Amino acid sequence: MTEKLNRTPLYQAHKQLGGRLIEFGGWEMPVQYSSIIDEHLAVRSNVGIFDVSHMGELEIRGPESLSLIQKLIANDAAKLANGQVLYTPMCTETGGIVDDLLVYRFAADRYMLVVNASNIEKDLEWIHTHSETGVEVENRSEETALVALQGRNAPQCLQTLTDVNIAEVNYYRFTEGDVAGIPTIISRTGYTGEIGFELYVEARRAADLWAAVYEATNAIGGKPVGLGARDTLRLEARLCLYGNDIDETTTPLEAGLRWTVAFDKGSFIGQEALIRQDGEGIKRRLMGFQMLDRSIARAHHAVYHKDRRIGEVTSGAPAPSLKCNIGLAYLPIEKSKINAKIEIEIRGRRHPAKVVRTPFYQAPI
Amino acid sequence: MFPADLKYMESHEWARREGDIVGVGVSDYAQAEIQDVVYVELPEVGTIIEQHQAFGVIESVKAAFDLNTPVSGEVVEINEELEDTPELVNEAPYEAGWMIKIRMSDSGELEELMSASEYQAMIETEENE
Numbered sequence: 001m002t003e004k005l006n007r008t009p010l011y012q013a014h015k016q017l018g019g020r021l022i023e024f025g026g027w028e029m030p031v032q033y034s035s036i037i038d039e040h041l042a043v044r045s046n047v048g049i050f051d052v053s054h055m056g057e058l059e060i061r062g063p064e065s066l067s068l069i070q071k072l073i074a075n076d077a078a079k080l081a082n083g084q085v086l087y088t089p090m091c092t093e094t095g096g097i098v099d100d101l102l103v104y105r106f107a108a109d110r111y112m113l114v115v116n117a118s119n120i121e122k123d124l125e126w127i128h129t130h131s132e133t134g135v136e137v138e139n140r141s142e143e144t145a146l147v148a149l150q151g152r153n154a155p156q157c158l159q160t161l162t163d164v165n166i167a168e169v170n171y172y173r174f175t176e177g178d179v180a181g182i183p184t185i186i187s188r189t190g191y192t193g194e195i196g197f198e199l200y201v202e203a204r205r206a207a208d209l210w211a212a213v214y215e216a217t218n219a220i221g222g223k224p225v226g227l228g229a230r231d232t233l234r235l236e237a238r239l240c241l242y243g244n245d246i247d248e249t250t251t252p253l254e255a256g257l258r259w260t261v262a263f264d265k266g267s268f269i270g271q272e273a274l275i276r277q278d279g280e281g282i283k284r285r286l287m288g289f290q291m292l293d294r295s296i297a298r299a300h301h302a303v304y305h306k307d308r309r310i311g312e313v314t315s316g317a318p319a320p321s322l323k324c325n326i327g328l329a330y331l332p333i334e335k336s337k338i339n340a341k342i343e344i345e346i347r348g349r350r351h352p353a354k355v356v357r358t359p360f361y362q363a364p365i
Numbered sequence: 366m367f368p369a370d371l372k373y374m375e376s377h378e379w380a381r382r383e384g385d386i387v388g389v390g391v392s393d394y395a396q397a398e399i400q401d402v403v404y405v406e407l408p409e410v411g412t413i414i415e416q417h418q419a420f421g422v423i424e425s426v427k428a429a430f431d432l433n434t435p436v437s438g439e440v441v442e443i444n445e446e447l448e449d450t451p452e453l454v455n456e457a458p459y460e461a462g463w464m465i466k467i468r469m470s471d472s473g474e475l476e477e478l479m480s481a482s483e484y485q486a487m488i489e490t491e492e493n494e
């Protein structure tokens with residue numbers, strides 16, 4: 001018995017483009033259209049278009065919106081102006097990560113939370129549990145599609161389709177305007193380590209928006225990009241993947257996300273635990289490593305130092321932009337120094353690796 | 366579509382007989398499915414392997430797949446080119462992308478493998494499912 005998979009409004013477009021569809025967190029999504037490596041490199045050198053409509057959008061409305069959001073998240077949403085975006089973890093009482101998400105401020109009494117597809121139901125339940133009067137929470141995920149346009153040529157590509165001055169949409173800002181005549185939220189965010197935009201659109205207009213953006217992308221030699229390259233792009237940029245690198249058993253401090261924790265902003269869920277952990281010092285930290293031979297580490301492979309098992313790989317893959325194989329793993333602090341030698345056990349044999357600085361890849365400015 | 370002089374396994378490896386020696390690789394269908402071969406792990410020369418056992422691993426960007434042995438015997442040669450250029454498996458799966466050569470211990474095992482037309486029929490059936 002297989003459960004019926006969700007499909008985004010762009011399912012037909014993926015079929016037409018020859019996308020290879022796989023199951024991902026209950027969704028039928030394109031893993032690749034041509035080759036994961038070619039798609040990855042297209043984003044690094046030019047531009048790529050992605051369907052990420054599986055992501056969840058939750059609208060928070062009402063006079064108590066900010067106070068609810070501040071209680072739920074570790075970062076400080078009070079410093080947001082209208083049209084600004086914030087990346088943040090949402091923590092449990094013990095500092096574990098319920099989800100990592102983006103907070104969009106539309107107005108003092110209207111926000112949007114963009115959450116991981118696999119966490120939509122869990123997050124809604126968590127939010128309702130902690131909700132108070134004076135705030136409404138609405139799941140807008142089904143009626144909202146999301147198209148990402150990523151790469152150094154994304155601004156010029158998008159500019160051909162809109163009267164909005166794209167150059168004025170700064171990093172982690174958004175604006176509302178027509179793209180190809182379709183009302184869109186244009187957000188300068190992404191999950192690739194490149195300049196780029198995420199375009200939120202009503203699901204019923206998604207196919208038209210995709211067609212227009214695809215055409216503009218294709219006209220300059222860009223490519224449609226599947227989840228396969230999305231994963232290698234985000235890993236090179238050391239962006240965490242929920243369920244792999246972070247979850248309810250890991251804290252933002254351990255995950256290298258201390259910059260997202262506003263310890264003194266006022267009370268939030270997990271604050272006491274995080275302050276305590278920060279004071280005592282973390283015992284392990286999510287570190288990047290590079291394989292020193294040709295082997296490829298994958299999630300769940302064991303990490304060894306001499307004969308002691310010291311951790312587990314949370315993400316691992318070839319890095320097409322770096323021509324080596326990389327990964328992330330939680331390592332004990334004393335074993336996490338840059339250049340420290342570790343070993344990854346792959347199919348019963350240990351392979352040499354070393355701890356390296358992250359991000360593995362940084363886009364040239 | 367598939368070379369008629371080769372024998373095939375259900376797991377998409379091919380076998381080419383040259384006297385007592387059998388060359389092994391993966392089919393064009395398999396390389397197209399895997400795409401972007403980024404790593405091939407092969408056994409050492411001298412390893413004794415048995416039919417249907419895994420002799421190595423082929424990896425794409427996303428995943429690793431076992432390579433299965435078409436005939437029992439001793440590994441007498443491996444394709445060392447694949448260490449630096451695993452993409453040969455994509456570019457020329459029946460020629461430069463070969464993987465190992467086995468001195469077979471029982472030539473009867475070759476008869477258990479599929480012919481090109483049988484392999485073709487199997488793939489068509491799989492694709493229509």
